[in-house]
Amino acid sequence: MNRIKEVLEEKGIKQTWLAEQLGKSYNMVNGYVQNRQQPRLEVLYEIARILDVEVKDLLIEIKK
Structure with missing residues:
Protein backbone atom coordinates (compact mmCIF):
# COMPACT_ATOMS: atom_id res chain seq x y z
CA MET A 1 0.00 0.00 0.00
CA LEU A 22 7.97 9.60 -14.93
CA GLY A 23 7.69 8.79 -18.62
CA LYS A 24 4.90 6.33 -17.78
CA LEU A 41 11.48 0.36 -5.83
CA GLU A 42 13.40 2.44 -8.39
CA VAL A 43 10.14 4.00 -9.59
CA LEU A 44 9.07 4.72 -6.00
CA TYR A 45 12.35 6.59 -5.44
CA GLU A 46 11.79 8.54 -8.67
CA ILE A 47 8.25 9.47 -7.60
CA ALA A 48 9.60 10.69 -4.25
CA ARG A 49 12.25 12.79 -6.02
CA ILE A 50 9.70 14.32 -8.40
CA LEU A 51 7.26 15.09 -5.57
CA ASP A 52 10.08 16.37 -3.33
CA VAL A 53 9.24 14.03 -0.46
CA GLU A 54 11.02 11.21 1.34
CA VAL A 55 10.28 7.68 0.14
CA LYS A 56 8.95 6.85 3.61
CA ASP A 57 6.31 9.58 3.13
CA LEU A 58 4.88 7.53 0.25
CA LEU A 59 4.59 4.32 2.27
CA ILE A 60 1.96 3.10 4.70
CA GLU A 61 3.45 1.48 7.77
CA ILE A 62 1.90 -1.88 8.55
CA LYS A 63 2.02 -2.70 12.23
CA LYS A 64 1.61 -6.27 13.34
Missing part, protein backbone atom coordinates in the same frame (compact mmCIF):
# COMPACT_ATOMS: atom_id res chain seq x y z
CA ASN A 2 1.19 3.51 -0.69
CA ARG A 3 0.22 7.11 -0.04
CA ILE A 4 0.91 8.49 -3.51
CA LYS A 5 -2.72 9.61 -3.87
CA GLU A 6 -2.63 11.57 -0.60
CA VAL A 7 0.68 13.26 -1.46
CA LEU A 8 -0.58 14.27 -4.91
CA GLU A 9 -3.73 15.75 -3.36
CA GLU A 10 -1.74 17.59 -0.66
CA LYS A 11 0.50 19.15 -3.31
CA GLY A 12 -2.28 19.80 -5.83
CA ILE A 13 -0.52 17.69 -8.48
CA LYS A 14 -2.41 15.81 -11.18
CA GLN A 15 -1.74 12.19 -12.09
CA THR A 16 -1.27 13.18 -15.74
CA TRP A 17 1.62 15.51 -14.77
CA LEU A 18 3.27 12.81 -12.65
CA ALA A 19 2.90 10.33 -15.52
CA GLU A 20 4.65 12.77 -17.88
CA GLN A 21 7.49 13.34 -15.39
CA SER A 25 1.36 6.04 -19.05
CA TYR A 26 -1.52 7.63 -17.15
CA ASN A 27 -2.98 4.13 -16.65
CA MET A 28 0.23 2.92 -14.99
CA VAL A 29 0.36 5.90 -12.63
CA ASN A 30 -3.36 5.57 -11.90
CA GLY A 31 -2.70 1.94 -10.92
CA TYR A 32 -0.11 3.16 -8.41
CA VAL A 33 -2.40 5.89 -7.08
CA GLN A 34 -5.36 3.52 -6.67
CA ASN A 35 -3.14 0.82 -5.10
CA ARG A 36 -4.04 -1.67 -7.83
CA GLN A 37 -0.34 -2.16 -8.45
CA GLN A 38 2.82 -1.18 -6.61
CA PRO A 39 5.68 0.65 -8.31
CA ARG A 40 9.10 -1.00 -8.45
Whole structure:
Protein backbone atom coordinates (compact mmCIF):
# COMPACT_ATOMS: atom_id res chain seq x y z
CA MET A 1 0.00 0.00 0.00
CA ASN A 2 1.19 3.51 -0.69
CA ARG A 3 0.22 7.11 -0.04
CA ILE A 4 0.91 8.49 -3.51
CA LYS A 5 -2.72 9.61 -3.87
CA GLU A 6 -2.63 11.57 -0.60
CA VAL A 7 0.68 13.26 -1.46
CA LEU A 8 -0.58 14.27 -4.91
CA GLU A 9 -3.73 15.75 -3.36
CA GLU A 10 -1.74 17.59 -0.66
CA LYS A 11 0.50 19.15 -3.31
CA GLY A 12 -2.28 19.80 -5.83
CA ILE A 13 -0.52 17.69 -8.48
CA LYS A 14 -2.41 15.81 -11.18
CA GLN A 15 -1.74 12.19 -12.09
CA THR A 16 -1.27 13.18 -15.74
CA TRP A 17 1.62 15.51 -14.77
CA LEU A 18 3.27 12.81 -12.65
CA ALA A 19 2.90 10.33 -15.52
CA GLU A 20 4.65 12.77 -17.88
CA GLN A 21 7.49 13.34 -15.39
CA LEU A 22 7.97 9.60 -14.93
CA GLY A 23 7.69 8.79 -18.62
CA LYS A 24 4.90 6.33 -17.78
CA SER A 25 1.36 6.04 -19.05
CA TYR A 26 -1.52 7.63 -17.15
CA ASN A 27 -2.98 4.13 -16.65
CA MET A 28 0.23 2.92 -14.99
CA VAL A 29 0.36 5.90 -12.63
CA ASN A 30 -3.36 5.57 -11.90
CA GLY A 31 -2.70 1.94 -10.92
CA TYR A 32 -0.11 3.16 -8.41
CA VAL A 33 -2.40 5.89 -7.08
CA GLN A 34 -5.36 3.52 -6.67
CA ASN A 35 -3.14 0.82 -5.10
CA ARG A 36 -4.04 -1.67 -7.83
CA GLN A 37 -0.34 -2.16 -8.45
CA GLN A 38 2.82 -1.18 -6.61
CA PRO A 39 5.68 0.65 -8.31
CA ARG A 40 9.10 -1.00 -8.45
CA LEU A 41 11.48 0.36 -5.83
CA GLU A 42 13.40 2.44 -8.39
CA VAL A 43 10.14 4.00 -9.59
CA LEU A 44 9.07 4.72 -6.00
CA TYR A 45 12.35 6.59 -5.44
CA GLU A 46 11.79 8.54 -8.67
CA ILE A 47 8.25 9.47 -7.60
CA ALA A 48 9.60 10.69 -4.25
CA ARG A 49 12.25 12.79 -6.02
CA ILE A 50 9.70 14.32 -8.40
CA LEU A 51 7.26 15.09 -5.57
CA ASP A 52 10.08 16.37 -3.33
CA VAL A 53 9.24 14.03 -0.46
CA GLU A 54 11.02 11.21 1.34
CA VAL A 55 10.28 7.68 0.14
CA LYS A 56 8.95 6.85 3.61
CA ASP A 57 6.31 9.58 3.13
CA LEU A 58 4.88 7.53 0.25
CA LEU A 59 4.59 4.32 2.27
CA ILE A 60 1.96 3.10 4.70
CA GLU A 61 3.45 1.48 7.77
CA ILE A 62 1.90 -1.88 8.55
CA LYS A 63 2.02 -2.70 12.23
CA LYS A 64 1.61 -6.27 13.34
